[in-house]
Amino acid sequence: MEMANKRISVPAFHQNIETLCNKVQDAAVEAGFDDRTAYACQLATGEACENVINHGYANEGDGDLILTIKITQGQLIIELCDTAPPFNPSIYPQDEDWEEEDPPIGGLGLKIIHKVMDKVSYTRRNGRNYLEMHKTDPYPHLNSHWNSSKGRT
């Protein structure tokens, strides 16, 4: 099976999030996702990065954001690694006190990540946080990116 891996590491500054988002967008397109699905993936990545900078590291730039993307046919695995204190974002946030006219303004980041990705898992290893987010192409038959290249061989 075809498979591509990409890794990029940037210092944990807000301005660097865009670079990581763009990598995910490109990878999602490469995996055959349509633009809306690709956007959802970069959005989730952006939220994860924002959280590490805002809640993980004590100060902006105190560490790195290390992004690894695994692209397979119709599937994307996004791994975000950081050296901030342990935090497990794989626990799905509760929506209980949500009032439609006056929604809470906290908690949107984790909500977006879980809404968008198919699977969210967390590991702590060697003093590092590993957040792994899986996305499978929701429209595999519409996106002939991989299928057609198969067809050609």
Place this chain on the structure above:
Amino acid sequence: MEMANKRISVPAFHQNIETLCNKVQDAAVEAGFDDRTAYACQLATGEACENVINHGYANEGDGDLILTIKITQGQLIIELCDTAPPFNPSIYPQDEDWEEEDPPIGGLGLKIIHKVMDKVSYTRRNGRNYLEMHKTDPYPHLNSHWNSSKGRT
């Protein structure tokens, strides 16, 4: 001096005015006038035709509108002929009771004709009205239509 004459006759119906206006527009462009001056000429022509149909002939279609256009370098002479009862439109209408906030809604046609054309003259001959309207190019140096064709010979 180069000179071109055009003549066209149509039954005096409202819908036929457009044809005459278009002839004047084309002739004005041919004379080297810019679009705004050309528009002013077709506007005056339209007003003269409207008046003949609305005030001259007893009913729409009771006679013809006979338009003759003389084109010379930077000048246009528009002659409108009809067989309606005598009327002299060359007398400049008075603006005296014009109130800015509540202008009279009559009298606009003759006002437009006189405002736009350089010279307006009227003759009655052989049971026909002849309205002659002159327009000289207000920007002869800007419009090189004739000048450039001279330059080429």
Place this chain on the structure above:
Amino acid sequence: MEFTTKSFRRVAVVSVSGRIDTSTSSELETKLQDLMDEGQKNIILDFSSVEFLSSSGLRVLVTTRKKIRNSGGDIVLANASQRATDSFEIAGLDKLFKSYPDREAAIGAF
């Protein structure tokens, strides 16, 4: 002459294209009267595609303006073509109608 109408909360925009002259002005008059009858207080005339505007058309506009202002509304121009603008000016009616550079500006003014 052709027109399309778009109604907003406080104003209706009537886009007119082509020739407004003695053979079409009464159709425009009817359209504007209909809007007033429907309760539209304010009208914007989008004259961006008007190619010819004779005294017959101007008369309709002056008459409509009078009626609509008597009932507390207004009729204004948006994005008028050079030719429409010239007709208003030649007839000396340019100061009578407020004229906005674009539809948004006109809609936003009510």
Place this chain on the structure above:
Amino acid sequence: MEFTTKSFRRVAVVSVSGRIDTSTSSELETKLQDLMDEGQKNIILDFSSVEFLSSSGLRVLVTTRKKIRNSGGDIVLANASQRATDSFEIAGLDKLFKSYPDREAAIGAF
């Protein structure tokens, strides 16, 4: 992120382009607060050129909406890009903001 503002009689239209995220959202917040401080009661966000809208941006919008509605105004969307629309929907905030298909419709609604 870049923005331009156009003020009308009852509403100001803020056109935002580019990315609204954690590094730009506070600039947007300041801009919207400035408009309110200037006495603008109503704001239209033209999000036609928004390419990215994260929770930081959404938080600013929800907070601004609360303030502006407390003072009797409203903040609405016009011509939102697919991506902006998706962000609102993913975050479950799509029902919170009235959304108009184009600027004219939004301006005309105030």
